[in-house]
Amino acid sequence: MGDGLKGPGATSPSTNPSVLPALPPPRGGRARGSGEGGPRAQRLATAAILAALLLAPSLALAQDASVATDASRPAAPAPARAAGECVADPLPADHAPAIEVTVNPPNPQVGDRVRVTWTFRYRTHDRVEFEPDAVALQQPAIELEYAREQPERDRSVHGERDGRLRSEVTVALQPFRSGDVVIRPMNARVNTGDEIARVCTPEVRFRVRSVFGNTSHPQARDITRPEDVRRDALTLRWISLGLDALFVAVVAALSVAAWLRRRPKVVPPPPPPRHPYFIAREALEVLSRGDLLARGLTKDYYDAVSDVVRRYLGGVRGFDAIEMTTDEILAHLRKHPLAGVTQVEVENLLRECDLVKFARYVPAHEDSDAILASAVSLVERGRPTMATAQEASRGGAP
Template sequence: MTLSLLHGLLLAALLAPAVAPAPEPATPPPTPTQPALPSAPAPSVAPLPAAAPVDEPAPEDMSSAPATDSPVAISARVTPDPSQIGDLLELEVTVAYPTGYAVNVPLGLKLDPMHLVSVEESEPESTGQGLRKVFTFTIQHFAVGEAKTPSFPITYVAPDGAVQTAQVPSHNFTVTALLANEAEPKRQGEDPPISLEYPNHRAETAIYYTAGALVAGFVSALLWLRWRRRPRPVVLPPPEPADRVALRALDRLKEADYAGRGEFQLHYLMLTEILKGYLEGRFGIDALERTTDELRAALLRSEAAIAPLKPTEVIRFLQQCDLVKFARFAPPPSEASAAVEQARGMVVATTPVAPAGPKDQAPQDTSSGTGPKEQAPKDMSSSAAPKLVPESDIPTEPVPKFKEEGE
């Protein structure tokens, strides 16, 4: 802009004798947001005799690019100023350009001797006469004293697609040191060296003890967790003797009176299950899952254990019950009641009798008269839990048709 004004004034001074002077208002200099256009001198205009155009001084923290034919106006400033060595500085570059143009920072930009940390750019904003865009360069400088940002290009693209560049002006700033406010700071003396014993047995012992304590603590924690998660036995009450369970089930069967209601199959089915459950719980014979023919061999092998019962009597009783269950035989109600009493007699006959008197006397069995009776085997004791049908599971409805035993 200054060169254009000087050029116009020189032409006006040469043409002053031929043209009468006429006052002309001074043209204000273009603002940074308005592009500077070259002004053509008029031959009939003379400059003012006493006043000369003077550019307005720029702010102290701003540096403006010299006026050229470029339609882009650029200003730059550095904050903070002054700064300390190694501080993050912000070089703020403001670019004003006409509408329709695009402004960008070239790729691979370097600001040596400055260290470029990052580059950020704002969105274009309207100024009324064009657009304005702000580029913020985060830089560092590691030298003390007066410094200057280097001048670098800014690329802009015209509406017709032409790519041109404009230079960003350099800017001066000051970098101070981190030393104390002394005219001539002196270096502090070094600390005297420390003599250590080598090998340092004390340090080694402390390290070994610490490592051992950590390992011991870790192992103790694992053992404690395993001890907490160990399976704990569940203490259950002693099972009820098999004879008591069988007698109580027989009483419930008699009270149900299935035979009196004509439900003979259900009556003999429950009677058979009660007797088989007693044999399994009292003598350890697997009876509930066997048929009568399969049970025959097991009873014959355990003939001594089930005394005074005879295997033939038990098999005959079960076969009579099978006639009702599978052959649909309908006996009289009195015979059904007698079958319950017959089963009760088998249970009572084999019920173990608790010894009465001194401990050295042998237990007496009163069920068969006089004389000592042999004690039941340990695996056949009454403490074994019988696998009987629970009393609550006795059905109250008629049992459906049963398959034949051989099927």
């Protein structure tokens, strides 16, 4: 019966269920084969067609579901980069900054303060931002740590001769174990105005030397024989004693000089006062040679004559006649008269001078000469004796 289902151009339902099997055309109302199996084969073919029609939608849904499942499955992840790996963006050669790293000191020892400086040179209209990565700088595996005192961050930008800009970033590190130190590249950002790109700094390598040198297991040197150092010690002692003596001498000299300066100085006694006679004679001599009358200063002339006579009278009798009135002077002379000088003569001379000074009296030229002669006569009558003159001469009299 299986052969009766197959015919030219027929396909098995198991091979492709979505395609209906082709029926052989009837020939005389019977299929080729046995005469009694025709109706049964026809029924089987009809059942197969119905089964194919019923199963076709389910198979189509199953195929669509498998396709959707494949589409929703996540794509394979990209290979992950290593932690802390520096990633650089593509930049033209003239846009990329020049980066230079210096280590100071170049050959540090254990415990030294190592300054690592990144120097960036870039175009004038670009900006570079760089912040060192603490994870890359602090490496506990090789005992590399940040130094306690960090250099002050200088964010200023300096101009170069070639027209580019230069900026620096400095970090202080401190290694505590000898060996090679490797600081991986780190990211810096370049702002070109149109975009912000990432660039990588160069890798930093330096070797930390041990304080014991290159010897892995240093040994102490042998003890040297003792040396005689007494001569040097005595020399230093004598030098020290000499310096001490010099210091004491300088201090003593300064002390003596200070004492001499503080000691009260002996002031020579002043010369003895001159006799009022000599002072009055010199003043009257100056008036006689003066030109007060020639210049018409009659009032000043009489005032000067009056002052000379008043000083003379006050000096002889010991009172301040300059500040007294004429009446007060006359009252004082009544108690202590002058030898050879009358009270009337003194009063006439002083009254005439007061008239010219206060009453605007204008005397004649002869009267002016007469008042000077009266003053000279009054003073001459009080001339001291010879002993008094000698004493006055020792005091500086002419």
